[in-house]
Amino acid sequence: MAESVVCFVIEKLVSLLISTEAKLSRDVRKEVGCIRDELESIRSFLKDADAKEAVEGEMDDSIKTWVRQVREAAYYIEDAIDEYLLCITRHHQDRGFLHKITWLVKKMKPQDEIASKVEAMKTLVSEIKARHERYGFNSSEQGQGRREMTVPWHDPRVASLFIEEAEVVGVESARDELINWLVEGASKHERREVISVLGMGGLGKTTLAKKVYDNQKVMAHFDCCAWITVSQSYHVEDLLRMMIRQFCKSRKEYIPEGTDQMDQESLIVKSREYLRQKRYVVVFDDVWKVDFWGAIEHALPDDNAGRIMITTRIKDVADFCKKSCFVHVHHLQPLPPNKAWELFCRKAFQFEPEGICPEELEELSLEIVRKCEGLPLAIVSVGGLLSTKDKILSGWQKLYSSLSSELESNPHLTSLTRILSFSYHHLPYYLKSCALYFGIFPSISCIRLIQLWIAEGFVKSKKGKTLEEVGEEYLTELIHRSLVQVSRVCIDGKARSCRVHDLLREVLLRKGMESSFCHMLSEHGSNFTPITRRLSIDSSPSDALVSIQQSHIRSVFTFNQEEWPESFLNTLNGNFKLLKVLDFEDVPINQLPKYVGDLYLLKYLSLRHTKVKFLPESIGNLQNLETLDLRHCLVYEIPAKINKLLKLRHFSAHYCDYSTNFSMTYERGVKIHDGIGCLQALQKLYHVEANHGGINLIKALGKLRQLRRLGLKNLKSEDGGDLCASIEKMNHLESLEVSTLSEDEVLDLQSLSTPPKFIRFLYLKGPLEQLPSWIPQLQQLVKLRIFWSRLRDSPLKALQNLPHLLELGFSYKAYDGVQLHFEGGFEKLRVLKLKDLKGLSSLIIDNGVMPDLQELQIGPSPQLKEVPSGIHHLRNLTTLRFVDMPKEFPRNMDPNDGQHYWVVEHIKYVLFSYKFGPRCGVFETHTLRDSSL
Known part of the structure; x- marks a missing residue:
């Protein structure tokens, strides 16, 4: 983690050097460059220290102390940079016409402050580097003796190789599938194939x-076989030698002479010669690269x-093999509840007699499982x-409650x-901070997560891509590394929300707290360190906030709040x-403090699901x-001063009145x-009420060329x-939702001759009299909804x-037609x-027609008295x-009643409900039993 912090600070120093707003003097710029170079030289050792900790699980105390000092120094430098940028921002806020002369008098003050702090930074980094050289931390050989004196860590992956068949639970189906793939294969020709077993750590891939x-x-x-444990560090020559030895051993043959002295090319030739005309199987266990x-x-x-069978946590490892052979990827799944319970009881x-769980421990044991x-x-x-x-029970309950520690x-x-x-x-440094975020959130929307990463500065810019696109790449990489799980998906298969395994979250949370x-x-409390970067409040904060004074917090998150003391809002001001x-x-606050406008560096502000009614005018300062x-x-x-927020990228605002029936007005936007x-950086703008801004608002939208x-x-x-003229200018638009003021206002979008080609989601709400001719041209369209229209055909x-x-x-x-006929397509x-x-x-x-249809909803349709004809084709x-x-519509599910029995065997759920809209209630639900109703 220390390497990640230092890399983050190095990037901030680079940004400071190239910033047009900072306007550093030549001498200060030179000093900043020197600090950056010193940190670069320290970074290589930190990377080595992190790698050793990953392999050995421990770090020498002297190294651990030095790493902590490096991290604290990096945080100090980050604070100095942000305080300087804050000072610059404040000056820019005050540079009105009447303040120009005052500003000219004061403008040297930030330069003086940054100059003195840069000098302190340089001294601090120099002392740390000298300490590093004085204790010889840069000598990897000196660590060898220390490792020989320590007790080697027992790697449970080794034990996985020796588990008896009777101890293995829940792998029978996967085992048989993989055996079939190994023996039978997928291709009709005698060609090499790869079977990859993919899944998170601890899932049982090796077993x-x-x-x-x-x-x-x-x-x-x-004819011959080999098992090779690869792991994170390896030499290709060693793997090749081991493979040749095991092939020979499996056939009880002598190892070719000179194998130990061969280089990589010679070993490849020897392996190919040996395997000529032989059928072979080789397992490469625990592949990371x-x-x-x-x-x-x-x-x-x-x-x-x-x-070839490969076990790995990383999807890209499996995909890389596809460039030269057929690959079958087996995604290993967690044990189902019954098998998990069976394994738990065995252990x-x-x-215990017969290995049965005592009745008084059963409920808690199920919770542990x-x-x-x-x-x-x-x-x-x-x-x-x-x-x-x-x-x-009391002892087990105590252990369960303290499982994190x-x-x-x-x-054990x-x-x-x-x-x-x-x-x-094993993550690259730029993903480590992103991963630690999952220690804060049990589950989180992917869009929200990426926006938070961007606000934190974790996402690095890439040429030709938006920060949001790069953030999506980061999240995809974490998912492909089997570290992050997708908990919900959108209709198009994209991740909608994500999480990590509960126990992994405990690990990440502890790493996050140890590294500040x-x-x-929480109500249980723990020591708060002033250099802590993020504060996650999981209980009423009134008592614990006394310890948080003049902190360097960058982010505040809240969970499970039933009340919110005004004292905390006051603490935000200045501290x-x-x-x-x-x-x-979800915080129960009624207003946003006026001083929120003093948080000049604020990049992310969420009032979602609060009771706040007004934004202060000072919002324009952000x-x-x-x-x-x-x-x-x-x-x-929305205050008019929002037009000053020139860096605003995502503006989301809508409110649903769930106390009313579904109608044109049950959801509203903002004025x-x-x-x-002016907000030309906007990528997301919804929902805005067009009747308040009028034609001027509609025309101004044409300037927002970055809208998605x-x-x-x-x-x-x-x-x-x-509106059509403005939309035609939005070349990046992916989602469009428009609705009319009432059922009397006809929605006319026919003049949109060349719609944005990337539109994927389209929602049209209002009296649409004819289908716009451009909709069939939307080749990327994923979802289309048309509400309250007056289509006749x-x-x-x-x-x-x-x-x-x-x-x-x-x-x-x-x-309004009598018959609707699905004749083809879809x-x-x-x-x-x-x-x-x-x-x-x-x-x-x-x-x-509709061969992939999975969900069909019909109604209210008062004239439809028969089950759709041809429904069995779906x-x-x-x-x-x-x-x-209508009452006449058949509801009888009794297969013995031939009059109304219309069951389709493969349908799992048939639901009858009333009151379409937000207060919809299901009064009849029929679930199929054994593939039939």
Whole structure:
């Protein structure tokens, strides 16, 4: 983590050197450059120290002290830079016409301050470097003696190779699948193939691979075999020698003479010669590096049905092999609850009669198993620890409550902690801070997470890409490394929210607290250090805030708040002057303090789900603000000074009144009067009420060329032409949502002749009399919803060939015809919602239409009295929902009643509900049993 902090500071120093606002003097600029260079030289040792800690699990005390001092020095430098930038920003705020002379008098003060602090920085870094050289930390050889004197760490991955068959739980299906792939293969030709077992640490990849490798069917099928443990550090020559030795050993042959002296090229030639005309299988266990296959593939011939199995945590390792052979990726899943319970009982109650859980411990034991989330290593480790304890409820409860600290200190669990930590330690420095964020949040929206990373400065710019796109790449890499789990996905398969395993979160949270990355403020409390960068408040903060004075907090997060003392809001003023992130989501506050405008460095402000009604005029001072989240709060009118927020990238504001029925007015946006065209960095703007800004607002939108998402409400009929003209200028637009002021205002978008080609989500709400001719041109369209339209003709033929359309919805007067006939197309459609088709009496679905449809919702449709004809053709349909259907519509699910029995065997859920909208309630739900109703 120390390397990550130093790299972050180096990048800030570089930014300071090239900043046009900083205007450093020549001497100060030179000194800053020297500090940067010194930190660069220190960084290489920090990287080595982090790597040693990852492998050995421990760090020499003297090195640990030095690393802590480096980290604190880096934080001091970061503070000095941010305080200087804060001073500069304040001066810019005061540089009005009447303050120019005053500013000219004072303008040297920031230069004087930064000059003195730069001198202090240089002295501090020089002392740290001298200490580093004085104690010889840069000599990797001196560490060898210390390692020989320490007790070697027991790596549980070694034990995985020797687990008896009877002890293995829940791998039978995966084992049989992999054996079949090894023996039978996928190709019809005798070609080399790779089977990759992919999953997070502790999931049992090595155990599974070993059971497959040792299987008699596998051994009998191949002429020779080899098992190679690769891990994070290796030499290709050593792997090749080991592989040749094991091939020879499996055939009880002598190892070729001179193998130990051969170079890489000679070893590759020798391996190819040996494997000629032989069927071979080789397992490379625990592979971490993407380029591993490129180094090893030439030693394994491609023409004799060779099978290579790789176990890895990293998806890109498996994908890299695809460049030269067929790859089957097996995603190893956590144990299901019944198998997890079976494994836990085997371990925790192994010395009990019949290995059965005592009744008084069953509820707590089930909670412990749930905490392990199907991770075999966690279940075995925790179960093994509990097997040594007396079977007393109070003792078990105490251990469960202190599991976080036990992970670090208890010898039964330290191996589990280190296995989980490997994925973190192996991360490149720019992802380590991103990963530590998951210690703060149990689960988080991916969009919110990336915006927070950007506000923190974790995301580095890349030429030709937005910061948001780079942030998505970071998150994808963490997911592909099996460190982050996707908990929800969007309709197009993109990650919507994400999390980490509960026990891994405990590990990351502790690492974050040890490195002053974050402090968790809870009722139990813990020591708060002034250099802590982030504050996560998980309880009422009134008592603990006494200790937080003049801190260097950059971010504040809140969770589980039932009340919020005004004293904390007062604490923010002055004490948190370097704040960049202020996340008040779900906090029960009624107003935002006026002094929020003094937080000049603030980049992220969220009032989501608060009771705040007004923004102070001082909001205009936050000229570094990038994200303003007002969703589901009570703010309605936005101060005119918002037009000063030239760096604003994401502005989200809408409020839903769930006390009313679903209608044109149940959701509202905010009022913005003037100046929206100044905010040309905006990528997201929703929802704005167009009737308050009028034509000037509509035209000003054309200046927002970076918009990716736009939401407009309360449009009038005469706005259509100007809106189309503005939209045509938004070349990056991906999501568009527009709605009219009332059902009397016709939504006319026909004049949009060349729509943005990247639109993926389109929502049209209002009296649309004809389908805009440009919609069928949207080749990237994923989701289309048309509400309250007055379409007279079916739009199906116009839409059926959109290649990426996954969800389609019509509602409220969308179609007044008698019959709706799906005759063809919609090849990828997964969700279809047909709502309030008042005149519809017949729905026909031809065979072959919508082959991937999974969810179908119909109603209210008062004239539809028959089940859709051809519904049995929808072979992938799992959920069928009818909303407020007429009494005559068949509801009988009894298969013995032939009159109304219309069951389709593959449908899992049939739901009848009433009151379409926010107060919708299901009064009949029919779930299929054994694939039939």
